Amino acid sequence: MQFFPAALQNLSDQFARLPGIGGKTAQRLAFHVLSLPLEEAEEFAQAIVQAKREVHTCPQCQNLTDRELCPICDDDTRDASTICVVAEPKDVIAMERSREYRGVYHVLHGVISPLNHVTQDDIRIKELLRRVGTGTVKEVIMATNPDTEGEATAMYISRLLRPMEVKVTRLAYGIPVGSQLEYADEVTLSRALEGRQEI
Numbered sequence: 001m002q003f004f005p006a007a008l009q010n011l012s013d014q015f016a017r018l019p020g021i022g023g024k025t026a027q028r029l030a031f032h033v034l035s036l037p038l039e040e041a042e043e044f045a046q047a048i049v050q051a052k053r054e055v056h057t058c059p060q061c062q063n064l065t066d067r068e069l070c071p072i073c074d075d076d077t078r079d080a081s082t083i084c085v086v087a088e089p090k091d092v093i094a095m096e097r098s099r100e101y102r103g104v105y106h107v108l109h110g111v112i113s114p115l116n117h118v119t120q121d122d123i124r125i126k127e128l129l130r131r132v133g134t135g136t137v138k139e140v141i142m143a144t145n146p147d148t149e150g151e152a153t154a155m156y157i158s159r160l161l162r163p164m165e166v167k168v169t170r171l172a173y174g175i176p177v178g179s180q181l182e183y184a185d186e187v188t189l190s191r192a193l194e195g196r197q198e199i
Helices: 006-016 023-035 038-054 089-097 125-132 148-164 186-194
Strands: 079-086 103-107 139-142 167-170
Touching: 006 023, 023 038, 079 089, 079 125, 089 103, 103 125, 125 148, 139 148, 148 167
Parallel strands: 079 103, 079 139, 139 167
Antiparallel strands: none
C-alpha cells in the first residue's frame, strides 16, 4: 500500500540518495520542499540545475569553479611551488580558514579505497603528477585525512613522487587545541609525540 503520492515518494527517494541522508531525513526534506511556495521551490530546483551547468573542475588544481581557473590558481600572490594535496573540494575550504597556507592546491576527488571499489585510476593522481613533472614544484604537502584510506593514498602518491626529486611532507597530527590528554586515543598521542616541536 502506498502512503504518499508517487511524486512525493520520488522526491523523498531523491533526497535519500544524497550522502548522509537517511529515510526519515529524506521524508522531512521532501515535506519541507512541498510546503514551500511554488516560486521558492522553483528557485531551489533552478539552483541545482544552475550549479550542475556552471560549476566544473579547475583544469589546473581540480578544485570546483565557475571560471576558467579557480580563484586560488588565478591568484599571482600564491606560491605555486608548494602544492597541498587534499581529498575533496571541501578540504580546500577547511585549509583556507586557517589563513596560514599561501600555496596552491590539488584536489583528488576521493581517496584510494578498495572496499568502496575506488582505485588510483578513479582519483586525480595523473593530473598531480603532470603538474609536479613541470619542474616548478618544490614541495607537495599531503593533507588527506588521517584514516586508513587517507594514509594509504598519501603513501601511494609519495612513492610516485619520490623519483621526481620533490619534497613530500605530511600534515602533523596531534592533540586538538582545547582538548584534554585523557580523552586522546593512543594513535593521536603517538602522532603528537612524533610531531613535537621545539619551543
